[in-house]
Amino acid sequence: MRGKRVTDSEVTTAKVRSIKQWSPIWVVPLAAILVGCWMLYNHYxxxxxxxxxxxxxxxxxxxxxxxxxxxxxxxxxxxxxxxxxxxxxxxxxxxxxxxxxxxxxxxxxxxxxxxxxxxxxxxxxxxxxxxxxxxxxxxxxxxxxxxxxxxPSQPAAPADAPGIRVMLSASDTSGLAVGDPVLYRGYEVGTVEHSEFNLGQKRTEYQIFIREPYDSLVSENVRFWLSSGFSFDLNAEGLQVDIASATTLLSGGVSFDLMQGWPSGKAVDNGSEFQLFPNRQRVQEGMYNDYVEYLLFFDESVRGLKSGAPVEYRGIRVGTVASVPFFFSIEKPFEVSLQQGIPVLIRVETGRLYENLSKKQLKEELNKAVAKGMHATLKPGNLLTGALFIELALNNDPVFVESQVSLLAEQRLLSDSAGYPMLPSARSGFSNIEQKVLMALDKINNLPIEQLLLQGDKTLQSTDALMQSASILVKQVDALLTSPQLQQLPQDLQQSMQQLQAMLAGISPGSPAYDRLDSNLQTLDQVLRDVQPVLQLLNQQSNALFFNAETAADPEPKRAKP
Known part of the structure; x- marks a missing residue:
């Protein structure tokens, strides 16, 4: 069944009219958008x-x-x-x-x-x-x-922690790491925070933090050194043992303090830089930066003399040995060692003498001392290790013989060419003793030993003859002692002693002879008493035997004159 066909005349045109009224349906999407924006904002x-x-x-x-x-x-x-x-x-x-x-x-x-x-x-x-x-x-x-x-790990101290941060720089700081303690006289007051190797300067740089209130101990004159926990140094000055706290005994650390006699100085700011010394002894050596250098020549063994050994004057340290041997700026060092001696460079430091002493003043005083006979000698500092030190001696007597004058002149020219003044040197006491022993051995070697041996042989022959004569004499004495006449002699002596004892018994107290002698002595005493007045009269008047003696009147005392 077919539909009805519509013709063009039957098609009508629709009329379009715009709606000017707002529709409530748009509220829903707008609300959803607003809620979404708020949720997004709240989420962020x-x-x-x-x-x-x-x-x-x-x-x-x-x-x-x-x-x-x-x-x-x-x-x-x-x-x-x-x-x-x-x-x-x-x-x-x-x-x-x-x-x-x-x-x-x-x-x-x-x-x-x-x-x-x-x-x-x-x-x-x-x-x-x-x-x-x-x-x-x-x-x-x-x-x-x-x-x-x-x-990578926890920082040693917070960035806002109260305290001070300083930088340390050292050429050799093996054994020190981040986290090691910072000590002041054995008490922990801070920590090592950071370490970095400076490739340009070839030095290790450390940042340490010292907490409050110990940051007030850090001043411009403090010195920092490594604390290894346990250390000892056997040198010319003896054995030095340093035992730190138990904290640094295993891990090590950094110590700081003022050197004895130094003022504290001004306070420092954050980021101040200090040198880190290997030990406390190096700190003390680094205190003397002003010095006068001298070159010495020793014509004896310098074994035991090392760099850093003390230079003393009458037991007081005045300097330090800088280099042993010193061959810098010296040509033909082996020939110099054979002819002039082993060169040694020393430093006489101004700070070891007294304050405010300039290098110019020190050099002038040393030149005057050399003119008066000051010289250097090697002295044993430690008999166990054989360590040596240099002693400066001042002697007004001539130290050098005439044969050494030319040698001293050569040494002075060589020292001037190296750019250092020369200080005379002399052999040490041990070398002098060795020289004297050698001289004594030379004298013994020069003795006429053969003549002495010949004379000794003759003396032995004479002694042998004397001994033979003495043997004959002993035999004769032995025969004399064994003769019957000598055996009879003790009996005769005994009889004589008995007779002498009998004679002494006849005159002993209680015997008739002793009583008669005592009576005679008493009679003689009485006679002497009776004759005493006659003797006194004769002393006064020598003619009293021929004329009658006048009787002298008794003396009368006289009255004192008024």
Whole structure:
């Protein structure tokens, strides 16, 4: 069945009319768009800042799992871990919580916390089960920052910690590492924070931190040196033993202090530079930077004399041995050693004598002393090690013989050509003793030994004859002693002694002869008493035997004159 065909005359045209009235149906999509925008805005507001951390590797760091903490509180999370464009570094993206935006500034520091064993002990044991995490240490700067370098380990001190940071520079600092303690008279006051080798200067540079209030101890005159825990030095001055604290006994560290007698000086600023000495002894040697150098020539062995040995004058150290031997600027050193002696360079230091002494004044005084006979000799400093030191002696007597005058002139010319003044030297006491022994041996060698031996032979022959005569004499004496006449002699002597004893018994007290002799002596005594007045009279008047003696009147005392 076919439909009816519509003709063109039957087609009518539709009329289009625009609707000017707003339709309520558009409220729904507009509301959906607004809700979506608000949710998106709220989502980003709740997410916080996005940080970029750059690290050498990503050991222990996992995207969407590794947390970022500050004082054991979660403040963010790692969202991605990727390699950098040059494939040399790791780029770590981390989303932080909104509340910690103030902690993200220029002084903030990030590092990975994981189990480690170091000089400070065992750290990060709590991450064995929970896994590694990133620690945030906020700073106090007001400049915001979103890009950081991830530190491999915890810094020694916070960037905002109160204290002072100074730089140390040394040519040889083996054994010193980051984390080692900084000591003041054995007490720990800081830590070594950073170390770096300066390739241009070929020196190691260290940054140390000294916490408050000990930062006030750091002044312009303090000196820093390595503390190895235990050290000893056996030199010409003896055995020196230095035992530090138990902290540095295993790990070492850095010590600082003022040298004895030095003023403290002015306070220093952050970043000030100091020299790091190998030990305290080098600090004391480095205090004397002004000196006058002299060249010596020794015609004896210098074994035991080393660089750094003391130069003394009457037991007081006035300088230091600089080089043994010294062949710089000297041509034909072997020939010089054979003819002029071993050259040794010494330094006489102004600071060891007295303050405010200039090098010019020191040189003038030394020249006057040399003119008066000052010379240098080698002295033993330690008999166990054989270490030597140089002693300056002042002697008004002539030290050198005439044969050495030409040698001294050659030494002076050689010293002038090397650019140093020459100081005369003499043999030490041990060398003089050796020389005297050799001279004594030469005298013994020059003795007429053969003549002495011939005379000794003759003397022995004469002694042999004398001994034979003495043997004959002994035989004769023996025969005399064994003769009957000599045997009878003791009996005769005994009889004579008995007779002598009997005679002495006849005149002993109690015998008649002794009593008669005693009576006669008493009578003689009485006679002498009776004759005594007559003798006195004759002494006064010698003619009293022929004329009558006049009786003298008794003396009368006289009255004293008024």
């Amino acid at each position: 507001q709740q997410q916080g800042a996005l940080l970029t951390l750059v690290a050498a590797d990503a050991e222990g760091i996992i995207a969407n799992k590794t947390q970022i903490k500050s004082r054991s509180v979660d403040v963010g999370q790692v969202v991605s871990v990727e390699l950098s464009g040059d494939l040399k570094q790791v780029i770590i993206k981390a989303r932080m919580k909104p509340a910690i935006s103030a902690m993200l500034n220029q002084d903030s520091q990030f590092w990975v916390v994981k189990p480690q064993i170091g000089r400070a002990g065992v750290t990060g044991l709590d991450t064995l089960l929970s896994g590694a995490y990133i620690e945030l240490q906020p700073g106090e700067s007001e400049v915001e920052q979103r890009h950081y370098q991830l530190l």
